Amino acid sequence: MSKQTITVIKGDGIGPSIVEAAIEVLAKAGCDFDYEYVDAGLTALEKTGELLPQATLDAIARNKITLKGPLTTPVGEGFTSINVTLRKQFSLYANVRPVISFKGTKARYENIDIITIRENTEGMYSGHRQLLSEDGLVAEASSIITREGAERIAVFAFETARRENRKKVTIVHKANILKSTSGLFLKTAREVAARYPDIEAQEMIVDNTCMQLVMNPQQFDVIVTTNLFGDILSDLCAGLVGGLGMAPGANIGKDCAIFEAVHGSAPDIAGKNLANPSSVILASIQMLEYLQMQDKAEKIRAALADVIASGDRTTRDLGGSFGTTDFTAAVLERL
Ligand SMILES: NC(=O)c1ccc[n+]([C@@H]2O[C@H](COP(=O)([O-])OP(=O)(O)OC[C@H]3O[C@@H](n4cnc5c(N)ncnc54)[C@H](O)[C@@H]3O)[C@@H](O)[C@H]2O)c1
Numbered sequence: 001m002s003k004q005t006i007t008v009i010k011g012d013g014i015g016p017s018i019v020e021a022a023i024e025v026l027a028k029a030g031c032d033f034d035y036e037y038v039d040a041g042l043t044a045l046e047k048t049g050e051l052l053p054q055a056t057l058d059a060i061a062r063n064k065i066t067l068k069g070p071l072t073t074p075v076g077e078g079f080t081s082i083n084v085t086l087r088k089q090f091s092l093y094a095n096v097r098p099v100i101s102f103k104g105t106k107a108r109y110e111n112i113d114i115i116t117i118r119e120n121t122e123g124m125y126s127g128h129r130q131l132l133s134e135d136g137l138v139a140e141a142s143s144i145i146t147r148e149g150a151e152r153i154a155v156f157a158f159e160t161a162r163r164e165n166r167k168k169v170t171i172v173h174k175a176n177i178l179k180s181t182s183g184l185f186l187k188t189a190r191e192v193a194a195r196y197p198d199i200e201a202q203e204m205i206v207d208n209t210c211m212q213l214v215m216n217p218q219q220f221d222v223i224v225t226t227n228l229f230g231d232i233l234s235d236l237c238a239g240l241v242g243g244l245g246m247a248p249g250a251n252i253g254k255d256c257a258i259f260e261a262v263h264g265s266a267p268d269i270a271g272k273n274l275a276n277p278s279s280v281i282l283a284s285i286q287m288l289e290y291l292q293m294q295d296k297a298e299k300i301r302a303a304l305a306d307v308i309a310s311g312d313r314t315t316r317d318l319g320g321s322f323g324t325t326d327f328t329a330a331v332l333e334r335l
Pocket residue numbers: 014018069070071072073074083244245260261262263264265266267268269274275276277279317
């Protein structure tokens with residue numbers, strides 16, 4: 001079998017340091033990949049004058065699997081979000097964001113194990129029809145939900161639950177107010193749920209979900225929701241297990257996938273050796289699972305868990321005193 005080539009986008013801000021850490025970890029765990037490095041975001045803009053060069057799109061399409069650091073989209077300069085563009089261009093309709101408690105983190109809760117499955121291409125977040133009146137006094141945006149889009153994400157969520165022996169899928173919506181868009185999403189997800197009698201389907205309004213996640217997060221198993229709600233809820237979930245440094249995400253389409261951290265380029269800590277590389281290491285674990293390399297995924301997860309459990313050998317956000325490089329070295333040593 002030929003070697004798998006992974007497209008790598010190191011990204012902006014803390015991106016390069018945490019992506020390089022993840023690649024070192026993959027190598028140490030014995031993963032024999034080829035890597036094709038390409039640019040996007042501010043790094044690409046500076047080098048090529050484009051935020052998302054064609055060569056990058058070609059590499060993503062060619063290799064099918066991409067590991068990506070966070071990207072900075074300049075605000076208010078007429079640029080469309082690169083992430084939104086990538087998700088739409090490659091039809092990466094499912095955004096899978098797991099959060100799991102690791103022993104030793106300074107988190108509010110223990111025993112959290114929640115997967116948020118977010119529709120990734122439709123809804124308010126997709127930036128459809130963003131208009132501002134000429135006098136700058138009235139702004140307008142539109143949100144489109146399709147039955148097809150709602151059905152495929154609901155099927156994805158219930159299939160994930162079944163494959164991973166999970167018991168419950170919570171459908172999160174705001175159909176009481178957003179009667180057309182959220183209403184169609186809920187109605188479609190309900191119909192899909194009826195095809196999975198082995199899995200409990202629960203419905204919950206998004207504002208209540210926020211409160212429930214803070215008060216009693218252990219009740220959640222798999223959450224499926226629309227794009228914008230998923231964006232917000234998944235950061236909330238990251239906060240339950242120690243912060244954004246512990247939150248990976250996979251963008252999955254029919255024949256292409258991009259693995260990344262949930263967080264952004266963290267300009268406040270960029271260049272200071274403070275970033276927690278766990279987010280991209282955990283994204284690499286998701287990538288290995290997607291490639292059905294479970295043994296390597298488990299090996300890396302165990303090493304990471306061991307180092308985090310040690311308490312002090314972690315980055316500051318987890319309560320430790322190590323920088324990105326020393327934390328990574330500890331994981332490599334454990335491997
Ligand atoms: N997937 C992506 O590429 C992505 C996602 C979100 C935001 N962004 C972009 O990132 C930029 C910065 O956004 P922001 O500041 O709102 O959010 P952010 O996620 O970059 O940072 C939020 C907070 O979390 C902390 N943090 C994030 N990752 C961390 C890590 N690995 N270790 C330790 N602490 C970490 C940061 O220091 C900051 O205090 C913006 O340009 C935004 O558009 C990109």
